[in-house]
Amino acid sequence: MTKRAYNFNAGPAALPLEVLERAQKQFVDYEDTGMSIMEMSHRGAVYEGVHKEAEQRLLSLLGNPEGFKVLFLQGGASTQFAMIPMNLLGEGQVASYVDTGSWAGKAISEAKLLGETQVAASTKADHYMRVPTSEELQIAANAAYVHLTSNETIGGVQFKQFPDTGDVPLVVDMSSDILSRPLDMSQFGMIYAGAQKNLGPSGVTVVIAREELVNHSPKHIPTIFRYDTHLSNGSLYNTPPSFAIYMVNEVLKWIEEQGGLEGVERLNTQKANLIYDAIDNSNGFYKGAAHSDSRSHMNITFRLQTEELEKAFIKASEQAGFVGLKGHRSVGGLRASIYNAVPYESCKALVEFMRDFQKKHGE
Known part of the structure; x- marks a missing residue:
């Protein structure tokens, strides 16, 4: 395969x-x-x-x-x-x-x-x-x-x-x-x-x-x-x-x-925390869209400083094997949907990509 x-x-x-x-x-x-x-x-x-x-x-x-x-x-x-x-x-x-x-x-x-x-x-x-x-x-x-x-x-x-x-x-x-x-x-x-x-x-x-x-x-x-x-x-x-x-x-x-809904929730929380921590600890390079107390554990929405930078992020992510990170057409930005079946390893790979992208494009 x-x-x-x-x-x-x-x-x-x-x-x-x-x-x-x-x-x-x-x-x-x-x-x-x-x-x-x-x-x-x-x-x-x-x-x-x-x-x-x-x-x-x-x-x-x-x-x-x-x-x-x-x-x-x-x-x-x-x-x-x-x-x-x-x-x-x-x-x-x-x-x-x-x-x-x-x-x-x-x-x-x-x-x-x-x-x-x-x-x-x-x-x-x-x-x-x-x-x-x-x-x-x-x-x-x-x-x-x-x-x-x-x-x-x-x-x-x-x-x-x-x-x-x-x-x-x-x-x-x-x-x-x-x-x-x-x-x-x-x-x-x-x-x-x-x-x-x-x-x-x-x-x-x-x-x-x-x-x-x-x-x-x-x-x-x-x-x-x-x-x-x-x-x-x-x-x-x-x-x-x-x-x-x-x-x-x-x-x-x-x-x-997976251990029923309790097991699924534990994994979903780990995945969401991993990506939100990368956003929050990026010194403002990435900015979470939703208010912190309402953040979804299924759809993580975030922005970069400019639309041009977001387009560059999408292009680079697709070349690296990531699919679906473009935000909805009605609001723009970026979105990572991490439903139950998205593996932790995929979220870890995304965080590594985000950090690498910031190194290349951050001031």
Whole structure:
């Protein structure tokens, strides 16, 4: 095998090498069936076994929270931005949203098309370089739910703790940091995530929700967009993205092998601290973009003194085998996405490159 790239892509992102190698071995003939998992009927016993195993393994990693159900859907978080208000926003209610950046903004825009919305807190005035405190949160009295984005990939900000929303269900888009740390599921009504950052390949969206939130969808919305449709059919109402779900199950096995969410969190903290320390100890050559108390452990955003220097950094990094370090086009700068599957060795190599680049270009 040729040398693997140092993959810091924001999504689709790095997958564990061990998972890719296992999938490679099983790609043509899964478990001596004479077929790839992609060729099987989703109604067959072999695939349904994989499907159920992925559901159970996911809940197990989260501590088997009582009353929660797993749905494997399609359309990414972007479809969930519409499905959530479709299903959860009742007549006479308000959807409360926490505005922390681009992805939260897209969720708000979709909700506005479907009912009354309220921005419960916003950090727009700080250019979305921090998350709001619990004290800033002003939830509408008749809120159907409170929605927030746990980690904003573009700004590189992340909630370290989640606000207490009382009796109002907390709905969280965890597309970019799901299973990166232990969670107290009693805080949430629903969490959801596109798989392509921490769970597997693109193509499947995971929803983990309290059963009472998703078992009675409004009758007037299309069948395919009703949570209770997918709940009552075990996520098999229509043909699921079977290979992507198989890959999610393999990634979940890999997380178990790392020591579960506690083990993954330890490694993620080490990786993030390594790169943030390099930024903070560069005598101003590198400057972290996000406020220090809101820094993401998944997406590290930073700048250099000039855009010309940033372009030189990108060019040199690509020549050295690094992929995905260019910041999002909407904000520029630099970004290292260090999701669960990005090895510590890749982060160490990046720090060494950063120091070498500073020696060559610093004053």
